[in-house]
Amino acid sequence: MRKLSLAGLFNPAQVFSFRGGIHPETRKHSSECAIEDMPVPSLIRVPLQQHIGVEAEPIVKRDDLVLKGQLIGKARGPVSANIHAPTSGRVIAVGHFTAPHPSGLPVPTITIRPDGKDEWGPRLPRLRPENATPEEIAAKVAEAGIVGMGGATFPSAVKLNLRAKYELHTLVINGAECEPYLTCDDRLMRERPEEIADGIAIMARALGVKQIIVAIESNKPQAIEAMGRHNRALGYELRIKTVPTQYPMGSEKHLVKTLTGRETPARALTAELGIVVHNAATAHAVHLAVRYGEPSISRVVTVSGRGIARPANVRTLIGTPVAELLAHCGGLVEEPERMLLGGPMMGLPIQNPRVPIVKGTNGILALTRSETRDRDIMPCIRCGLCVQACPLGLTPFELNARIQASDLDGAARVGLLDCITCGCCSYTCPSNIPLVQTIHFAKGKLAEQESRKHQQEQAKRLAAARTAREEAIAEAKRAAMAKRKAEMAAKKQREAEAAKDAREGEAVK
Amino acid sequence: MLYAVTSMTALGLGLGLLLGLAARKFHVETPPIVDEIEALLPGTNCGQCGYPGCRAGAEALAEGAAPVTLCPPGGREVALQLAEIAPPECGGGAADIGGMEEAEPMVAFIFEDHCTGCTKCFKRCPTDAIVGANKQIHTVIVDACIGCDACIEVCPTEAIIHRTKPRTLRNWYWEKPDQFSVEGEMRQSA
Numbered sequence: 292m293r294k295l296s297l298a299g300l301f302n303p304a305q306v307f308s309f310r311g312g313i314h315p316e317t318r319k320h321s322s323e324c325a326i327e328d329m330p331v332p333s334l335i336r337v338p339l340q341q342h343i344g345v346e347a348e349p350i351v352k353r354d355d356l357v358l359k360g361q362l363i364g365k366a367r368g369p370v371s372a373n374i375h376a377p378t379s380g381r382v383i384a385v386g387h388f389t390a391p392h393p394s395g396l397p398v399p400t401i402t403i404r405p406d407g408k409d410e411w412g413p414r415l416p417r418l419r420p421e422n423a424t425p426e427e428i429a430a431k432v433a434e435a436g437i438v439g440m441g442g443a444t445f446p447s448a449v450k451l452n453l454r455a456k457y458e459l460h461t462l463v464i465n466g467a468e469c470e471p472y473l474t475c476d477d478r479l480m481r482e483r484p485e486e487i488a489d490g491i492a493i494m495a496r497a498l499g500v501k502q503i504i505v506a507i508e509s510n511k512p513q514a515i516e517a518m519g520r521h522n523r524a525l526g527y528e529l530r531i532k533t534v535p536t537q538y539p540m541g542s543e544k545h546l547v548k549t550l551t552g553r554e555t556p557a558r559a560l561t562a563e564l565g566i567v568v569h570n571a572a573t574a575h576a577v578h579l580a581v582r583y584g585e586p587s588i589s590r591v592v593t594v595s596g597r598g599i600a601r602p603a604n605v606r607t608l609i610g611t612p613v614a615e616l617l618a619h620c621g622g623l624v625e626e627p628e629r630m631l632l633g634g635p636m637m638g639l640p641i642q643n644p645r646v647p648i649v650k651g652t653n654g655i656l657a658l659t660r661s662e663t664r665d666r667d668i669m670p671c672i673r674c675g676l677c678v679q680a681c682p683l684g685l686t687p688f689e690l691n692a693r694i695q696a697s698d699l700d701g702a703a704r705v706g707l708l709d710c711i712t713c714g715c716c717s718y719t720c721p722s723n724i725p726l727v728q729t730i731h732f733a734k735g736k737l738a739e740q741e742s743r744k745h746q747q748e749q750a751k752r753l754a755a756a757r758t759a760r761e762e763a764i765a766e767a768k769r770a771a772m773a774k775r776k777a778e779m780a781a782k783k784q785r786e787a788e789a790a791k792d793a794r795e796g797e798a799v800k
Numbered sequence: 801m802l803y804a805v806t807s808m809t810a811l812g813l814g815l816g817l818l819l820g821l822a823a824r825k826f827h828v829e830t831p832p833i834v835d836e837i838e839a840l841l842p843g844t845n846c847g848q849c850g851y852p853g854c855r856a857g858a859e860a861l862a863e864g865a866a867p868v869t870l871c872p873p874g875g876r877e878v879a880l881q882l883a884e885i886a887p888p889e890c891g892g893g894a895a896d897i898g899g900m901e902e903a904e905p906m907v908a909f910i911f912e913d914h915c916t917g918c919t920k921c922f923k924r925c926p927t928d929a930i931v932g933a934n935k936q937i938h939t940v941i942v943d944a945c946i947g948c949d950a951c952i953e954v955c956p957t958e959a960i961i962h963r964t965k966p967r968t969l970r971n972w973y974w975e976k977p978d979q980f981s982v983e984g985e986m987r988q989s990a
Contacts, residue, residue: 340969394972668980695979725977735973740877742971743905747874750946751843753927758845780804 335610344370358412373436377608414584428497435580441570444651470634490578492524543568598627598657627657677716687716846948906947914959921951
């Protein structure tokens with residue numbers, strides 16, 4: 292009934308929502324734990340690929356001494372991000388180390404042995420956002436190596452430069468934090484609302500937008516209240532909007548749909564609607580970079596799950612090993628069934644607790660047997676619950692059937708590539724069919740096939756280039772041979788003529 | 801001098817004309833299917849199908865002399881595409897393609913301590929995927945290598961092997977999860 296009430300007219304978020312989605316238990320065990328600072332760990336491993344795009348290029352060598360905040364990895368190409376030293380110390384290795392990723396594959400990593408002094412190098416030159424141009428702000432954000440802190444890790448500066456391509460009018464700040472367990476954005480908004488508001492206003496200035504909406508899920512009343520108290524910065528007014536608690540509200544397209552009622556076209560950016568979405572933690576990082584010249588070298592991580600002795604929200608340096616962060620939170624009380632980086636719905640399972648925290652790690656979860664589900668898989672009964680739950684309006688059971696039949700192209704025709712792998716289908720399936728897991732496989736496989744096709748074309752091009760080159764060489768050889776032959780013939784003829792002349796001369800004599 | 805030039809020119813023109821006429825007169829029409837097949841093949845002329853080059857392989861396939869599964873570097877993907885357009889009389893039906901393993905892409909790998917820098921492989925590589933020079937250790941550009949064996953055959957010190965293309969974070973993906981299957985259940989109950 293509430294959806295039809297008059298109050299809905301004044302708060303559109305109550306009227307609009309997105310179809311599908313689920314309401315998992317929120318399990319925000321750590322929501323009352325204030326953010327604490329973690330001491331400098333004994334070892335820091337900074338992967339050079341912490342973002343979407345091209346990996347950074349290392350600019351330090353082994354045995355170099357680095358200061359806190361010093362640039363150690365330089366962005367390569369337009370979609371890449373700078374990497375800075377999280378603390379002062381000695382570089383003990385520039386090589387490969389296990390990535391914080393389920394594959395456990397190695398990734399180029401700089402390992403630093405902290406000297407314990409945590410000594411700052413020169414900060415980035417500060418900027419007065421009141422008089423800075425949008426370009427200057429975006430350049431500063433790029434210099435500080437800020438990436439989307441919500442987990443997607445897209446370089447933020449690229450998003451701030453979208454105004455060149457699209458007509459932008461609204462900046463949406465994503466404070467939904469819809470994943471269960473995670474509370475880092477909630478705590479940050481409660482404890483640092485003023486700084487976040489400032490960061491938001493700086494980003495709004497860079498984007499040149501008029502309207503700012505801060506969207507927070509209804510299960511975070513303190514964060515809503517705190518942000519409501521600080522809803523003015525740099526002459527901008529922040530509109531704080533409460534959105535329903537529903538997973539996946541934090542998906543930017545669904546957030547935009549909820550706030551404005553407008554749907555983003557398939558596989559397009561929200562910028563096409565004139566809206567740019569940034570995470571609340573990203574806004575905080577922008578504030579630190581622009582006002583204080585601090586690059587992106589730390590973040591707040593939620594450590595939670597029944598396996599953790601003391602769930603907490605910890606501000607930790609990038610590159611801290613997961614094991615040390617767990618030890619800081621009292622260690623494990625029970626052997627976890629699953630260790631995740633990120634939330635329980637979309638987080639990545641890891642095998643090795645020595646992997647580092649990266650810019651996109653918003654949580655570490657040690658889930659025990661009682662918290663995970665590993666029940667027997669049963670046949671699909673075509674109940675359609677997954678179709679109801681899918682926030683994109685796809686038919687997960689059909690996708691699954693096609694993938695099982697190795698018909699990836701068919702699956703792509705019914706929307707495989709539109710899937711955001713939120714996991715609502717797997718969550719809701721009464722037969723426990725690993726739907727989203729199968730979709731993960733299919734998406735990866737399809738991407739690989741695409742890249743293989745591309746590579747085949749490249750190989751064809753290379754082979755053609757080689758054939759052309761060989762033909763050119765053979766042609767040049769033939770031409771040289773013919774030239775030499777002609778020269779020889781001419782020479783012979785000259786000699787013969789000379790001999791003839793000589794003979795004739797003799798005869799004349 | 802003048803005699804030489806005129807006679808050579810006349811000879812050249814005469815022979816050229818003869819060749820041109822012969823090409824017109826004895827022109828062999830290749831069926832368009834050959835072009836279509838050739839477009840699907842990798843086009844690197846590696847010779848693993850047993851025919852001299854992709855064109856010859858395509859001709860053999862069009863005549864029905866070769867199965868659609870002829871191209872090892874192309875693998876299952878190419879075999880499936882070929883099966884759609886190839887004439888029905890050529891071998892390699894659904895069963896053969898089904899039996900074709902989804903081959904992991906292979907690339908060549910050079911053991912550097914065995915490499916003598918003879919440049920044989922470097923000269924032979926159809927996609928210029930090997931870099932090297934005389935008396936220098938050679939190496940393979942993984943992204944350009946098609947895993948065609950040509951270099952392995954010519955290496956005098958057996959320093960080159962085939963191995964699966966190394967997985968990186970860029971091309972890694974989740975394995976297909978096990979799911980309930982009717983056949984599996986029947987097998988279990990049987």
